[in-house]
Amino acid sequence: EAAVTQSPRNKVAVTGGKVTLSCNQTNNHNNMYWYRQDTGHGLRLIHYSYGAGSTEKGDIPDGYKASRPSQENFSLILELATPSQTSVYFCASGPGQGNERLFFGHGTKLSVL
Amino acid sequence: GEKVEQHESTLSVREGDSAVINCTYTDTASSYFPWYKQEAGKGLHFVIDIRSNVDRKQSQRLIVLLDKKAKRFSLHITATQPEDSAIYFCALNSGGSNYKLTFGKGTLLTVTP
Numbered sequence: 001e002a003a004v005t006q007s008p009r010n011k012v013a014v015t016g017g018k019v020t021l022s023c024n025q026t027n028n029h030n031n032m033y034w035y036r037q038d039t040g041h042g043l044r045l046i047h048y049s050y051g052a053g054s055t056e057k058g059d060i061p062d063g064y065k066a067s068r069p070s071q072e073n074f075s076l077i078l079e080l081a082t083p084s085q086t087s088v089y090f091c092a093s094g095p096g097q098g099n100e101r102l103f104f105g106h107g108t109k110l111s112v113l
Numbered sequence: 114g115e116k117v118e119q120h121e122s123t124l125s126v127r128e129g130d131s132a133v134i135n136c137t138y139t140d141t142a143s144s145y146f147p148w149y150k151q152e153a154g155k156g157l158h159f160v161i162d163i164r165s166n167v168d169r170k171q172s173q174r175l176i177v178l179l180d181k182k183a184k185r186f187s188l189h190i191t192a193t194q195p196e197d198s199a200i201y202f203c204a205l206n207s208g209g210s211n212y213k214l215t216f217g218k219g220t221l222l223t224v225t226p
Binding site: 043 | 119147149154155157158159162202216217218
């Protein structure tokens with residue numbers, strides 16, 4: 001079973017502050033994804049990556065940046081956090097072979113006050 | 114982007130009965146339809162998928178049906194057990210991509226003993 005680890009598990013931030021959410025996967029998957037989960041919206045894709053050095057915009061990228069410095073690590077960065085970014089964030093990885101099965105982390109609960 | 118509508122937001126069944134969750138979509142180009150399960154406080158994990166070249170797939174107590182004409186797919190859980198209680202998400206590949214998944218809003222399934 002692929003292992004995807006997110007840190008921190010919980011985060012409280014202030015409006016206007018910078019927040020970095022980290023994700024690490026140990027199964028050498030090419031693709032990694034950041035989703036947010038909100039009541040009434042399900043999961044929405046923020047950014048994704050095909051491999052080290054690559055980042056792509058998902059469906060709701062505004063207000064977020066992503067960084068993929070290595071195969072294992074994929075970060076989501078909120079440069080100027082806003083209360084509307086309060087949510088549960090999930091990282092996922094997949095092998096990159098097309099129509100792929102994703103493996104999810106346990107999530108990061110972010111509250112922006 | 115591609116839209117997927119998950120029709121049941123909540124579903125309650127008695128242990129041993131069947132549960133059915135329905136999703137509809139708009140883009141006939143969608144070709145991959147996975148289902149994910151989320152238990153309380155955890156990330157999502159894959160349960161079953163179906164591709165557009167078949168109309169039925171079964172894995173133990175899970176059955177997925179795909180009706181391409183109606184642009185509808187459904188998850189059937191037979192002989193339900195209390196441990197089936199969770200949120201279930203339908204998803205599909207979106208935007209012509211093999212890698213981007215669009216998720217439904219989720220169905221909270223409760224199985225009562």
